[in-house]
Amino acid sequence: MGVTKQPPDLLPGTLDLLILRVLVRGPTHGYGIAQHLRTASEEVLQVGESSLYPALHRLLLNGWVKADWGVSENNRRARYYALTAAGRKQLAVERQEFDRMILAIHKVLNAT
Amino acid sequence: MRRLVRRLLYAIRHRRLEADLAEELDFHREMKQRDLEASGLPPTEAVFAARRALGNVHLARDHVRDVWIWPWLQDTWQDFRFAARFFAKERYLGFVAVLTLAIGIGTNTMMFTFINAMVLRGLPIERPDRVVYVSTRDARDRERGMSYLDFQDATAWTTSFTRLAAFATAPVALGGDDQAPERVLNAYVSHSTLRLLGEAPVLGRDFRPDDDRAGAQAVVILGNGLWQSRYAGDRTVLGRTITVNGVPSVIIGVARSHFRFPGVADVWQPLSAMPGLASQTRNVRGLSVIGRLSDGVTLAQARSELDLVARRLARDQPETNDGIQPKVVPINEHYNNGGITHPAWLAFTTVSVLIVLIACANVANLLLMQSASRSHEIGIRASLGATRARVVRQLLVESALLAILGGLAGIGVAKSGISLFSKAIPENMLPYWMEYTMDAHVFTVLAVVCLGTVFVVGLVPALHISRIEPHEVVNEGSRSSSGGVRARRWSVMFLTAEIAITLFMITGVVMGLGQFRAAQAVDVAIDTSRLVTAWVSLPPQKYRTSEERMAFVDAVRARLRAHGSIAGTAVASALPIGGGVTRQLSIAGHEPAGREGLPTVWSLAVDASYFATTGVRLLKGRPFTETDGMPGHESAIVNQRLADMYFPNEDPTGRRIQLRADDAGGTAPWTTIVGVSPTTRQRTTAQPDPVVYLPLRAGAPPTVAFIVRTIDDPSAVAPVLREEVRALDPDLALYRVLTMDDALSLARWNPRVSAMLINTLASIALVMAMVGLYTVTAHAIALRRREIGVRIAVGAKSRQILWLVVRRAMVQLAIGLAAGVALTFMLATLFGDPQASIRQTDASVLGAASFLIAFVALAACVIPAHRAARLDPVVALRHE
16 A cells, blocks of 8 residues: 555654654644654655554653643544653753764764 | 553553554544545545555554553562572572561561551441540539430530430340340440430330330340350340349340440340439530531531530539530540540550661662672663663562562561460450451551652662763773762761661650659559459349449458458459549638539548558558448548648648548548558559548449458369358359459550550561661771771771761761650650650659660671771782
């Protein structure tokens, strides 16, 4: 069918970072997060539900996001995830760490 | 910690949260399907495509669950297994730690079981918060009961109560069936009492209003225990007629088992069956009153309504009710032995908490000692990537394992302790609800103590160990550097704390022993050998007057005199240290000090042969004769204590005194003092009471004690006594037939058991504290072995080494002892009466205790230091 493609392996921990980043735009439900990840990455990142929801719950457990029931754009009950203050802080930390890591990887790859 | 809370919340609400997840995944699938349809896929295709795209829903769910529960559970389980393996390897450490915690937690649980039963639990009745106990206070602020007439007025004039009930207890003789008469405790209760308490007979019926009327057919409800013991649980006893104090009464019901309100009642009769009640005047305040508040009525409202009643009665009946104030308290406040804030209970609580703390300190110290040998293991864990939190957690799980095992073993310790002390308390001494059972409250406290133990025991060693840096371990040479210093700092803290607590405990032990001896050593001033005592209650229905009762007493004495095995017989209203009645003393020729000022003395009635039979030699004057107490022969004998208090440097004989009852405002005869006894005791108080003996003939009470001195074997005299009493009156039951020694021991049960409890607590604490003190000190020295080795290697003399070690120990000792003295003084006031606290802070006791602690602490540091100093430095350096 060609509808799904095997998503490339993400670096460990990056999914959490990406979710946090998506939520900066405002509270979103799980499907919305997956959609946004796909469109924003121009169809490169296709996150499976079996990794998306555990990741969301991991964030819940750490208190970085909170979840509330709301009504979706098509008038259905949906669970909206929102960033907490601790989540915002965590995003900044992780982002910095990620940049550092990417830079390091680049340096290694570009070394002669 | 927050994560833990969230996990727990998840665990509690997991059903709902999983339903949430299912709905969420459903929504996800639907959205996807919609998008697929929008992109042009036919609807049937889209359904499957969406399902496929979603993948395995169960897998997603499992993964979510894993986030919350599984790895955490797995890690914890792993930690527990590791802890179990660790203690299996370190069997000695594990055993000592669990044993110490078991004793500490067990003692604490036992103590809380007592306190719970005596103070906290309260009566097992329906909504006890709505039930109040009503009594009165007289003009001298002494607590009194209520009179029958006042009770009737209060019932008629108040609306605050759905029910108001009065009761009083009295020993009665049960008979009229085919069995020997038996003395039981009867509670005369208002017909509504059981309903007020939310109680109903298990068999038959409750009292009805028409049972509780003068002239009604006498009825009786049997207690379950009596029903079982006397009638073997026979259900046909209902409707049978038995005699209660000779009055034929119909059995109408059997109470629920364990129910013995108001304390240890065996049978119940309506209040109106109480002899002489109807003729009682308003100043006979012998009734206890309870009431159940009407819906919406507050305690304050009930109080003010009863205040109005009291004011009205004071106006209408000034000669009996002037100055009488009502006192209204929740029923459990009346029966809670002074409440948890009473100094004695606070003292018990303090001691039992200290015992747990000492146990924890000892175990924490054991673990700290172990830390030296574990630093390697922890260092490797840390270098392999274990976070500090992870290491702390693992160590906390270890202490949790110890706490759980210690708690479980502690239940056993508590149970055996409880049964030991329960046996020491004579039967029928405590009200039925003060049973020493371990209920939900006890187990809650036990769980809290165990949880607290985990942190007290585990946190310090865990935080200490987890600070070990991997490089410290990798670098072999730094083994005893910073880790050792930190461990020593903790040890010093424990040591100082233990010295302080130990000093406090030892002082407590000495004081406890002192009180115990004081209770045992109260000089009863009589020769107890071959003395037998027995009680008989003469039913007022049959023996109406003092003369009739005296005639019976004379008849028994005459019959006993004929027996060759009996050397002498005396009759009294109370036994030595068996209490008596309090009376207000007036002395002829002394200024009447006004209504407030009359001193209180203890009084009892004794017959002419009392002093001869008990072997009390009068110091002055003469004993009573058979004519004393007859009209014109009003006489009294006082004890030396009274003579010292009110006739200093005078001869009391020939002086005239008057004893007035507390509430009978009427007159009492003036009596002449004819003799002075030694300082005899009717109570086991620290200070002896002033006692007045009155002749039995002047007023023989319905309940009298026979005191018989035998020629030889005292056990043979009991059947003789029973036989002679029954020969005179087959309805009478002789009871509490005991040797005088046993009777005295029974009378002293309270101070005896209290002292036993204090001694046990203090001894446990003492031994644990001493063992702890020794191990902490010895351990502190062991940590310095290497340093000592270096010092010797560079030429230090062994005496210098000793001084070095002892000097430091002395500083700790001084700080600890100072803290201990401060603690003792601070808490001294908690221990019972002020006299005891003065004794407790007595300098000699504190001095002796300090000396003992100093001795143990110095021994604990000299012995290992000596050993270390004698070691070959090379060995010492290699030792680690």
